[in-house]
Amino acid sequence: MDIPQVPTDNLYKFKAIVGVVIVAIVLGFTVTRMIDVELQTIxxxxxxxxxxxxxxQLVKEIERFERKSINTAEEINSLDQKRVQLAERNAExxxxxxxxxFHLRNIYGLLILAVVGSVIGYRMAKVGFQEWLIHVQQPQDALLALQVKVLEKEIPNQSQLADS
Known part of the structure; x- marks a missing residue:
């Protein structure tokens, strides 16, 4: 029974490409998240x-209100509504x-994950490309060089036969 050979060429390339994609996604997500937090802060x-x-402005209105000797109920209600609205906006x-x-505190954790993810992705890509170079590309280059040498030896022999 003949066992099929695993296509290691594709595995090495897959590992390398996945490593590059991990780095891109981690860095892209981190930068996007940092921009979001910065915009929220602004x-x-x-x-x-x-x-x-x-x-x-409300303090000035209160001072004017206090200086007046007679204030209407409408003025008192208006001032009170402004005070409540301002208190609500302050609470919001x-x-x-x-x-x-909270998001700023979480950014530090995200940065740590980004560094770890980038290092993992980089190492994965580096190992994948190195394995592909060592196990696939260099043997193919050596085989090609050998084939060129063989052909160079055969071609002069064939031209000599044609001359005879």
Whole structure:
């Protein structure tokens, strides 16, 4: 019974290509995730600045309100609604800030995984390409060189036969 030979050429190439793909995916995902966290941080910082502006504006309105001797119920309700809205926006911003901090803490773990994944992918690609070079390409090159030598010896012999 004849056992088929495993196509090692394809296995070496597969290992090398998978290694390259692992590196590309790990680095691509990490960079994308880092950009997302940075954008989220910028959004939170922008919201904090807006809240500070609104807070200063509300403080000015309260000061004007306190200076007036007579205030209507409508003015009191309006001021109270603004205060509540600002408190709600501040609470939402604090929640977004906590989310951004959480994602930032997780980025460090992701960076560690990215380094480990990149090293594994690089090693896998390197080993795959080396095995392909040593076990496939170099023997094929040696065989081709031998065939060229044989043909070079046969060709002068054939031209001598043709001359006779």
């Amino acid at each position: 959004e939170v910082e922008t919201q904090i600045q807006k809240n500070e502006i609104n807070s200063r 911003t604090r929640g977004n800030l906590n989310k951004a901090r």
